[in-house]
Amino acid sequence: MEIASPQPSADEGSHLAVDIGGSLIKLVYSSNNSEPDGKGKQSSKECSGVSNDSNDYPVLGGRLHFAKFETSKINDCLEFISSKQLHRHGRWRHEAAGHDKDTIKATGGGAYRFADLFKEKLGVGLDKVDEMDCLVSGANFLLNNAFLLVNNCGSLLFEGATNFTDVKPDRGATNFTELNHDMGQAPVMELSAHWVLELYDPLEVGVYFPLALRVLGDTAVHPEAFTYINGREEYVQIDPNDLYPYLLVNIGSGVSMIKVDGDGKFERVSGTSVGGGTFWGLGRLLTNCKSFDELLELSHNGNNRVIDMLVGDIYGGTDYMKIGLTSTTIASSFGKAISENKELGDYRPEDISRSLLRMISNNIGQISYLNALRFGLKRIFFGGFFIRGHAYTMDTISVAVHFWSKGEAQAMFLKHEGFLGALGAFMSYETHGIDTIITPSS
Ligand SMILES: Nc1ncnc2c1ncn2[C@@H]1O[C@H](COP(=O)(O)OP(=O)(O)O)[C@@H](O)[C@H]1O
Numbered sequence: 517m518e519i520a521s522p523q524p525s526a527d528e529g530s531h532l533a534v535d536i537g538g539s540l541i542k543l544v545y546s547s548n549n550s551e552p553d554g555k556g557k558q559s560s561k562e563c564s565g566v567s568n569d570s571n572d573y574p575v576l577g578g579r580l581h582f583a584k585f586e587t588s589k590i591n592d593c594l595e596f597i598s599s600k601q602l603h604r605h606g607r608w609r610h611e612a613a614g615h616d617k618d619t620i621k622a623t624g625g626g627a628y629r630f631a632d633l634f635k636e637k638l639g640v641g642l643d644k645v646d647e648m649d650c651l652v653s654g655a656n657f658l659l660n661n662a663f664l665l666v667n668n669c670g671s672l673l674f675e676g677a678t679n680f681t682d683v684k685p686d687r688g689a690t691n692f693t694e695l696n697h698d699m700g701q702a703p704v705m706e707l708s709a710h711w712v713l714e715l716y717d718p719l720e721v722g723v724y725f726p727l728a729l730r731v732l733g734d735t736a737v738h739p740e741a742f743t744y745i746n747g748r749e750e751y752v753q754i755d756p757n758d759l760y761p762y763l764l765v766n767i768g769s770g771v772s773m774i775k776v777d778g779d780g781k782f783e784r785v786s787g788t789s790v791g792g793g794t795f796w797g798l799g800r801l802l803t804n805c806k807s808f809d810e811l812l813e814l815s816h817n818g819n820n821r822v823i824d825m826l827v828g829d830i831y832g833g834t835d836y837m838k839i840g841l842t843s844t845t846i847a848s849s850f851g852k853a854i855s856e857n858k859e860l861g862d863y864r865p866e867d868i869s870r871s872l873l874r875m876i877s878n879n880i881g882q883i884s885y886l887n888a889l890r891f892g893l894k895r896i897f898f899g900g901f902f903i904r905g906h907a908y909t910m911d912t913i914s915v916a917v918h919f920w921s922k923g924e925a926q927a928m929f930l931k932h933e934g935f936l937g938a939l940g941a942f943m944s945y946e947t948h949g950i951d952t953i954i955t956p957s958s
């Protein structure tokens with residue numbers, strides 16, 4: 517039976533795309549209003565029964581919204597779509613254009629698995645888009661557009677920053693001109709691109725909320741890729757003329773490694789079944805954690821050396837430098853568990869979580885490096901929700917890539933890590949509206 521839904525308001529979603537993976541459902545949808553989601557209406561966080569976290573991304577002429585749900589809670593996701601009428605807008609647009617398409621773009625295995633459920637509950641069909649195509653087009657879009665911003669120094673305007681003193685003065689303060697700071701009006705200032713990169717980090721957006729980006733002269737999307745070295749995120753300026761080839765490693769439930777040579781030009785060159793599903797699945801069994809976040813949180817206070825067998829454990833506390841191994845290098849993940857007379861309950865869940873996270877991240881880093889080496893690729897971009905911007909995960913992956921490649925290959929992480937597929941599906945609409953969203957009105 518179809519879920520009864522309220523009438524949509526004029527300014528809400530105009531397109532919706534879904535990526536239904538083994539673990540999570542990702543939604544990308546646009547709205548025509550430039551107000552942040554939740555202002556005067558129900559935000560995705562507030563929507564009852566919805567266990568998602570979401571963020572939205574203010575772009576010119578509208579907003580792109582990102583939300584995720586556990587795949588096992590698909591009904592919550594359907595309720596969310598219905599409550600916001602996200603499935604209606606694309607359809608109206610199609611109808612207005614003379615195409616009667618009662619479909620929404622969908623990728624991931626769930627586009628097949630749940631097609632009947634979408635039809636039954638929402639009355640829409642799923643127009644399936646290939647998962648690898650979507651990952652690549654989503655990644656290419658983000659990586660290419662980040663550069664446009666970098667290239668447009670001096671032509672950007674921010675409106676609505678409530679307090680300029682909140683803006684970090686040590687970061688490019690000399691590079692902006694305050695154009696208008698009348699208390700009665702929204703302050704407007706001109707910024708250099710570098711400065712915007714810092715300001716526009718979604719992690720910091722809350723500080724400047726409500727913030728709208730207005731661009732004079734060119735497209736603007738915030739930067740996407742960053743390296744994670746010694747605990748520091750460094751944004752990377754990527755020249756679209758020098759973007760390809762690269763290796764895209766998507767760490768979802770499983771891991772896909774894709775060599776990308778251009779728009780729509782790619783080959784899935786490798787993969788591994790030891791990925792995010794392994795960490796969450798094995799971790800849940802071993803620690804009795806109730807959520808992925810709890811398992812990840814546990815790892816913060818864990819010590820992997822309690823369970824991992826180190827080179828020093830085997831070599832009586834000394835290094836094995838002849839082959840480049842220090843005494844603290846992990847010789848065997850979880851190896852200590854065989855040599856001690858201990859049961860699972862004797863180990864702290866924190867230590868188990870830490871060892872597991874380290875083992876899986878390190879393994880993915882090494883396989884990625886080998887595939888980069890195989891094809892002579894210098895850049896590896898990591899996406900997928902396993903990463904979750906988590907310091908230890910990114911650090912382990914970076915160290916694994918750096919250690920083996922001796923700095924020849926660079927590991928980079930994508931800010932919209934888990935939304936590549938959904939974004940790619942969104943962009944597969946013939947008129948997805950992204951151009952109107954990010955192109956400044958004259
Ligand atoms: N809230 C969450 N619930 C479950 N898994 C999560 C969550 N956040 C991150 N993850 C991790 O992300 C992985 C899924 O990543 P994702 O890119 O969405 O892949 P998929 O498309 O296979 O669902 C999970 O296997 C898990 O390791």
Ligand SMILES: CC(C)(COP(=O)(O)O)[C@@H](O)C(=O)NCCC(=O)O
Pocket residue numbers: 536537538539624625767768769770771772786787788789
């Ligand atoms: C089958 C998949 C493409 C599905 O994508 P996911 O839902 O995991 O994001 C992925 O799980 C995968 O690439 N697994 C690894 C399979 C292998 O190469 O061994």
